[in-house]
Structure formats: structure tokens, C-alpha cells
Amino acid sequence: MPLVNTKEMFEKAYKGGYAIGAFNCNNMEIVQAITEAAKECNSPVILQVSAGARKYAKPIYLKKMVEAAIEDTGLPIVLHLDHGADFEICKDCIDAGFTSVMIDASSKSFEENIALTRKVVEYAHAHVPYVTVEAELGTLAGIEDEVVVEHGAESYTSPEDVEEFVRRTGCDSLAIAIGTSHGAFKFKPEQCTRDPETGILLPPPLRFDILEEITKRLPGFPIVLHGASSVNQDLVKIINEHGGKLKDAVGVPEEQLRKAARSAVCKINIDSDLRLAMTAGIREHLDVHPDHFDPRQYVGDGRTYVKKLVKHKIMEVLGSNDKI
Numbered sequence: 001m002p003l004v005n006t007k008e009m010f011e012k013a014y015k016g017g018y019a020i021g022a023f024n025c026n027n028m029e030i031v032q033a034i035t036e037a038a039k040e041c042n043s044p045v046i047l048q049v050s051a052g053a054r055k056y057a058k059p060i061y062l063k064k065m066v067e068a069a070i071e072d073t074g075l076p077i078v079l080h081l082d083h084g085a086d087f088e089i090c091k092d093c094i095d096a097g098f099t100s101v102m103i104d105a106s107s108k109s110f111e112e113n114i115a116l117t118r119k120v121v122e123y124a125h126a127h128v129p130y131v132t133v134e135a136e137l138g139t140l141a142g143i144e145d146e147v148v149v150e151h152g153a154e155s156y157t158s159p160e161d162v163e164e165f166v167r168r169t170g171c172d173s174l175a176i177a178i179g180t181s182h183g184a185f186k187f188k189p190e191q192c193t194r195d196p197e198t199g200i201l202l203p204p205p206l207r208f209d210i211l212e213e214i215t216k217r218l219p220g221f222p223i224v225l226h227g228a229s230s231v232n233q234d235l236v237k238i239i240n241e242h243g244g245k246l247k248d249a250v251g252v253p254e255e256q257l258r259k260a261a262r263s264a265v266c267k268i269n270i271d272s273d274l275r276l277a278m279t280a281g282i283r284e285h286l287d288v289h290p291d292h293f294d295p296r297q298y299v300g301d302g303r304t305y306v307k308k309l310v311k312h313k314i315m316e317v318l319g320s321n322d323k324i
């Protein structure tokens with residue numbers, strides 16, 4: 001099976017009341033962990049690549065690894081550019097065979113966002129085969145590779161803007177801001193309440209009222225959630241017990257994501273959770289076996305942790321298992 005775009009995948013996800021996981025890839029072990037997990041769950045999957053990943057691994061390696069994963073698993077896989085900052089990077093990826101791109105002009109004015117998104121859409125839709133385009137309205141707080149937005153400078157998506165934006169840009173899906181945030185420190189302690197027993201931070205709930213309003217105005221249109229890692233506290237604990245120092249790392253609770261996955265949200269982005277799983281596996285291995293120095297042993301444990309996490313996400317959060 002060749003790479004696919006998001007069109008049919010999102011139509012099925014919307015109707016079926018589940019979401020597709022969009023997992024960020026940076027190296028071979030992460031690609032293998034995600035696609036092996038998806039294979040075992042019989043789930044479609046989106047592998048996405050950020051500007052940081054392209055810099056780290058080189059686009060050609062990422063592309064070839066994803067092709068290898070398709071050959072190995074036979075799964076429908078989307079190769080997606082995460083947070084394309086300008087027309088050129090989107091064009092580069094489309095020309096290189098990506099089947100989906102995101103143009104993130106959310107930091108620009110409404111009119112500039114529309115103009116740039118429209119330009120990418122025209123190029124992507126004229127491409128053979130058709131490349132799908134994700135756009136963004138509203139901004140998320142937090143840090144994701146080269147996208148940095150200070151807490152306090154984020155803004156929720158205005159439901160009044162979405163119809164005009166989608167109509168004038170022709171985008172295929174829309175990332176919205178309803179309170180998710182990039183990174184492993186999604187919320188400042190003062191935004192949260194603290195569980196008196198465990199001391200763990202409890203974040204403010206997502207704005208489902210905004211999501212509902214947007215869905216009413218865009219019936220049947222696929223919505224995307226960025227910054228949707230849950231920052232699994234078991235992984236944070238393993239990291240901290242084996243020499244790590246992640247204080248007050250906090251994410252979006254899984255039950256809220258499960259609720260989102262049943263709605264118009266067709267794509268849920270997960271990056272920080274993969275990083276935490278990889279780090280937990282490697283830290284634990286090196287701490288327990290200080291005499292080991294074969295990367296296959298400790299990176300292999302990282303891969304095992306990532307795979308376990310992805311299976312959990314597919315089965316317990318996204319609901320995309322057995323959808324092929």
C-alpha cells in the first residue's frame with residue numbers, strides 16, 4: 001500500500017466517532033514503535049515530521065524509514081509535515097512525496113493566515129496525487145521544537161471565524177485552540193489545582209463549548225488537536241526515579257481526549273508522550289544496568305516503552321483500533 005492522504009481516513013474517523021493518532025517521528029526506533037503498535041492494533045496512523053525532525057534526521061532518512069514501515073506493515077500511513085512555517089517548506093515536502101502538510105500561519109493576522117494557507121492549498125491540491133492541507137486558527141501556548149508561544153499569549157479559536165476561514169482557504173482540516181498546549185509542561189502550576197494526596201497538578205478542563213460551537217458551524221469538517229499529550233505520570237515517575245528531574249510536568253487528561261476523539265476531532269497530535277516513554281525506557285535501563293553500553297539494549301528498551309504507549313493511546317484514547 002502506498003502512502004495515503006488524510007481525506008478518506010478523516011471521513012471514516014468522523015463517521016465512526018474516533019480519532020487518528022498523529023505521532024511525531026525523529027528516528028528509526030520511534031517509527032518502528034509507532035507502526036508496529038498500529039499494526040498490532042489494526043489501526044490507521046499518521047506519522048508526522050516537524051522542522052526540528054527534518055534538521056535532526058534529514059528529510060530523506062525520514063521519508064525512507066516511513067516507506068520501510070509501509071512495506072513492513074502494509075498499513076495505510078499518512079506522511080505529514082507538522083507546523084510548516086512558510087510556503088517553501090510545504091512545497092519542499094509536497095515535492096518530496098509527503099501526502100499531507102500543515103501550514104501554520106496562526107501567528108499572523110486573519111487575512112495573512114488566509115492568504116498563505118490558500119497559496120499552500122492551491123499547490124497541494126493541484127499536485128498528483130492530491131495532498132491534504134491542515135491549517136490553524138487560534139494559538140496554543142507552550143514549546144514545540146521551533147514554535148514557541150509564551151503562556152498568556154495564547155488565544156482560543158473564535159467560532160465566528162471558522163466558516164469564512166475554511167471557505168476562503170479550502171483547507172482540508174483545521175487545528176483549533178481550546179486549551180491544549182505544546183510540550184511536557186502544558187500548564188503553569190498557578191493555572192492548575194493540586195491533588196492533595198499525590199501532589200500531582202490537575203490542569204484546567206478543555207473548552208468543549210468552543211469545540212461544539214465550531215462543529216455546529218462546520219458540520220462534517222475534520223478538526224485537529226495539537227499539544228494533546230497526557231504526560232502520563234507513571235512515565236514521569238520512572239524518569240524521576242532513575243535520575244531525571246521533571247517537576248510539575250502536566251498534560252491533558254486522557255478522559256478529555258477520549259471525549260474529543262468521539263467528536264469532530266479526527267486527528268490528535270502526540271509528541272511529548274513519546275519523548276517521555278523513550279526517556280523512561282533509556283533512563284531505567286542505564287540505571288538498572290550501569291555496565292551496559294550497547295545502544296541496542298537501552299534504545300531498544302526505549303522503543304519497547306514507546307510501542308506500549310502507542311498501543312495504549314490507540315486502544316484507550318483514540319479508539320482507532322480495528323478500523324482498517
Ligand SMILES: [Zn+2]
Nearest residue numbers: 144226227269
Ligand atoms: Zn503542534
